[in-house]
Amino acid sequence: MTSTRIEPLDPATYRETVRRAIAEDLGWGDVTTEATVPSELRAQGRIVAKAPCVVAGIEIALEAFRQLDPRMTGRVIHADGTRVDAGDTIVEVAGLAAALLTAERTALNFLQRLSGIATLTRAFVDAAGDGITVLDTRKTTPTLRTLEKYAVRCGGGTNHRPRVDSGILIKDNHVRLAGGIGQALARMQSARSELPIEIEVQSLDELDLALAAGAPRVLVDNMPLEDVREAVRRAAGRAEVEISGGVTLDRMPELASTGARYVSIGALTHSAPAADLSFQVEASQAAGTHAEGQG
Numbered sequence: 001m002t003s004t005r006i007e008p009l010d011p012a013t014y015r016e017t018v019r020r021a022i023a024e025d026l027g028w029g030d031v032t033t034e035a036t037v038p039s040e041l042r043a044q045g046r047i048v049a050k051a052p053c054v055v056a057g058i059e060i061a062l063e064a065f066r067q068l069d070p071r072m073t074g075r076v077i078h079a080d081g082t083r084v085d086a087g088d089t090i091v092e093v094a095g096l097a098a099a100l101l102t103a104e105r106t107a108l109n110f111l112q113r114l115s116g117i118a119t120l121t122r123a124f125v126d127a128a129g130d131g132i133t134v135l136d137t138r139k140t141t142p143t144l145r146t147l148e149k150y151a152v153r154c155g156g157g158t159n160h161r162p163r164v165d166s167g168i169l170i171k172d173n174h175v176r177l178a179g180g181i182g183q184a185l186a187r188m189q190s191a192r193s194e195l196p197i198e199i200e201v202q203s204l205d206e207l208d209l210a211l212a213a214g215a216p217r218v219l220v221d222n223m224p225l226e227d228v229r230e231a232v233r234r235a236a237g238r239a240e241v242e243i244s245g246g247v248t249l250d251r252m253p254e255l256a257s258t259g260a261r262y263v264s265i266g267a268l269t270h271s272a273p274a275a276d277l278s279f280q281v282e283a284s285q286a287a288g289t290h291a292e293g294q295g
Contacts, residue, residue, distance in 0.1 A: 006081045006154050008059065013146050018063045021106045030102040043097035045104075045281035047111065049084045053275040054122045056080050056154035057114030058091055060147065061107035069099035081118070081154045090277070097283060104279045113144075114151040115275035121155025121268050127249050131256030132263050135160045135242070139266035148269045160264055169219070170199040181206055185213040198242070207231050211238050219264070221245045225254060232259040 047061065055078050062074045072095030078084050090111075093100060125134050136152040136159055138145070149159045161167030170184050178184035181199065188197055198217040201207045204227055210218050211234065220231050222245030232241050242262035243255055255263055 006079075006150075008080075009146070009150050011059070011063065014060050015063060015067075017143065017147070018060060018067060018106070018110070021109070022064060022067055022103065025106050026102065030098070033098050033101045037098045037101060039096075039098060041097040042095065042284040043100055043281050044092065044094045044284055045100050045279055046089045046092045047108070048278050048280060049086055049088045049090060050276040050278055051086050052119075053084060053115050053277075054118040054155050055082050055084055055090055055111075055115050056118035056151040057111045057147065060114070061111040062091070062093070064103045064107035064110065065093050065095065065100060068103045069095040071095060072099065081156075083122070094284065097281070100281055104281075108277055108279055110147070112274040112277050113272075114147060114154070115277065116272040117148055117151035117269055118155035119275055120272040121152050121157040123249055124252060124265060124268065125156040127252035128256045128263070129253070131253075132243075132258075132260055133158050134268075135262050135264040136268045137264050137266040138162075138164075139270040141269070152268055155268075157268060166195070168193060168195045168197045170197070172200055172202065172221075175200070181209040182213045185210065185215055189214070200244075201231075203227075204230060204234070207234060211235060215239055217242065219244050220260075225258070228255070228258045228260060 058076055058080055065072050065074070072093055075092045077092065078088060078090050084090060121134065128134055134157045136149060136157055138161070140148045145162065149162060152159060161169065168188060170188060175181050175184045178187055181201070185197070185199060196216060198219055199210050199215045200219040200221050201210050202221050202223065207218060207220065217240040218231070218235060219242045220228055223231065228243055235241050240262070241260040242264055243258070243260045244264045247255065247263055247265045247267070
């Protein structure tokens with residue numbers, strides 16, 4: 001079991017997102033819990049891993065419980081960035097039983113989604129070894145990008161540009177509308193932006209045009225392995241190379257051996273399966289009931 005120190009998110013970046021998620025689930029009220037659980041009953045609960053995963057999003061899950069019971073308490077057993085095994089308790093909570101049950105699904109939805117991203121990211125990072133830096137992309141769930149990119153960091157990955165104002169990436173459509181690679185780079189360079197420039201190329205011929213125009217970083221998209229190796233050879237000392245397109249876990253060792261500096265993987269955020277977690281709760285008073293969330 002290993003963990004990585006992750007810079008925590010500012011709660012201001014997720015409080016409103018959690019509030020909207022709870023409102024989406026709650027509607028006019030939790031009719032099942034209101035009818036079956038005494039309002040004054042207190043309970044203790046724990047989130048348990050049902051399969052190995054890398055944890056991400058604990059504080060966001062706790063925020064869901066906290067918004068329905070501001071006096072609830074939580075004890076983190078395994079911090080974000082930690083690998084856990086099936087059966088491990090990740091976090092314990094205590095508070096009003098009704099609030100814990102009502103917030104359960106929202107808390108789990110966030111934690112399962114983000115832990116799934118962290119788990120998949122860690123698999124790619126492990127497969128890459130020290131040979132190449134694993135980057136995410138902007139292929140994120142709308143309104144959840146900050147959280148999903150945080151989960152990538154929890155998995156040991158590196159964030160690419162979080163927004164289009166934070167980095168320059170001239171894609172194929174930009175090139176097409178600008179009139180060509182040389183023209184697109186010339187226009188970008190004349191804009192005198194202080195941001196580093198990267199341009200996408202889809203062949204060795206396009207790579208040569210980008211290098212001739214002074215591109216400091218090139219993204220080689222969906223190119224055969226031998227062409228990637230040749231691109232790295234041609235760019236040596238002139239530009240950094242990033243690989244994109246068709247990246248799978250099985251291919252990571254060979255991609256890492258090309259000498260490219262980066263590999264960007266949209267699947268980290270758009271295709272990560274949710275981590276398998278459950279919430280188990282029991283009454284704090286006497287012999288209470290035990291429930292496992294099915295939501």
